Amino acid sequence: MRSFTCPSCGNLLFFENSTCVVCGTAVGYSRADRALLALDGRHRCANAVLAGCNWVTANPDTLCDCCALTRTRPADGDAPEAFVRAEAAKRRLLHQLDDLGLPVGDVAFDLLSSEAEHVITGHASGLITIDLAEGVDSHREAMREQMAEPYRTLLGHFRHEVGHWYWEVLVDRAGGHDRFREVFGDERVDYQEALRKHYAGTPELGWNATHVSTYATSHPWEDWAETFAHLLHIRDTVQTAAAYGVRVTGRDIPPHPLAPVDAEPREQDEEFDQLIDTWLPLSRAVNQLNRSMGKDDLYPFVLSPVVLAKLRLVDSLVVGARP
Structure with missing residues (x-):
């Protein structure tokens, strides 16, 4: 991850910040600039509250590029904290894919809650399904121990599943x-x-x-x-x-x-x-x-x-x- 600073006072900021904690400047992540910018006429993503998104859009009441990749999300009130964590991990994923110059293409995400239905984390030619239970620490740790894994993270799930799609792009389609x-x-x-x-x-x-x-x-x-x-x-x-x-x-x-x-x-x-x-x-x-x-x-x-x-x-x- 790159380092980010407040455009007003130069204070060091996290990728997820929406406000500078020193000077109070409202900031948002611009995908085009790969930087945290002062809002100044820019608009927050329509998922700013629902998903805790700090990305900016050119027009009001629209989804940012990252949130727009989510094809299906849980109903309002269903696993809200896990949904916020999943979208945050997805934003980190997209930022890195942009940094690496990898084509995002037709990638889409189904973020589903196993509290309401049976969900299997997986992929299908660019459609990535994530069980939001992986955003709950106790569930993820229990699964890690059950599977005898040394390491299990929500961001790791996103990287693994999108890796299947890049096998199709970088190996299969490329011969x-x-x-x-x-x-x-x-x-x-x-x-x-x-x-x-x-x-x-x-x-x-x-x-x-x-x-x-x-x-x-x-x-x-x-x-x-x-x-x-x-x-x-x-x-x-x-x-x-x-x-x-x-x-x-x-x-x-x-x-x-x-x-x-x-x-x-x-x-x-x-x-x-x-x-x-x-x-x-x-x-x-x-x-x-x-x-x-x-x-x-x-x-x-x-x-x-x-x-x-x-x-x-x-x-x-x-x-x-x-x-």
């Missing part, structure tokens, strides 16, 4: 199947049967030597989506650290500065190496900070050479998709 299968395996194996076996069994010992998560072992499509989401985690966190001037120094750490400051990838393969060289000591540092606060590791993952090869392929396809 990149051979390259994909060389790294991830053959996606033509029966998907439903693969999921059935995954949920019926237990992960093989040593799975983390080849996959970023146990769920990634279920099928090449899920491996791609998990890896895509992981790349977005890494790029966003490194960008945030760079934007706020965070540096990690010490013995055996490369002397180059935190990079890339921009999320926008360049067309040099060396940049991926630099990204990982930055990420590894940074992730160790934040894990140590969490442990100092009595918390579990913020980043409980191991990036093996095989996983790094998968991340490199995803990153190269993201770079190639830039206009």
Whole structure:
């Protein structure tokens, strides 16, 4: 995430701010400018109250670009806090996709409450369904423990599910199947049967030597989506650290500065190496900070050479998709 400042007093602001807490200036996020701007004739999104949206629109009583991507939402009064959290995660997702230059195209979202109906988080050629229960901390933590996952977040769900759509865009439509299968395996194996076996069994010992998560072992499509989401985690966190001037120094750490400051990838393969060289000591540092606060590791993952090869392929396809 980039850093944002108040256009009036220069105070540091969060991406989600709608008012400067120092000078009181009303601000809103402009997608076109990728900045928090003073309202000054701009209008708040029509979802400013319902979804806590701080994006601006050119016309009054209209939805911003991000809120307009929600095709279905729960009825008023049904899971309101979870809906606000889901829309906030979606805004972060769209901001990063814009930063990376990835086409949003026909992506749409169904944000549904399992309090009212049976909901399965998933995707279907760009239509992404999110169970709003994932915005409830107690539910998400219970699911994380049930699934034996080290990490589970609402933003992670958005990144994973949109990753399935980018497989269609960056691999399937682009005819990149051979390259994909060389790294991830053959996606033509029966998907439903693969999921059935995954949920019926237990992960093989040593799975983390080849996959970023146990769920990634279920099928090449899920491996791609998990890896895509992981790349977005890494790029966003490194960008945030760079934007706020965070540096990690010490013995055996490369002397180059935190990079890339921009999320926008360049067309040099060396940049991926630099990204990982930055990420590894940074992730160790934040894990140590969490442990100092009595918390579990913020980043409980191991990036093996095989996983790094998968991340490199995803990153190269993201770079190639830039206009």
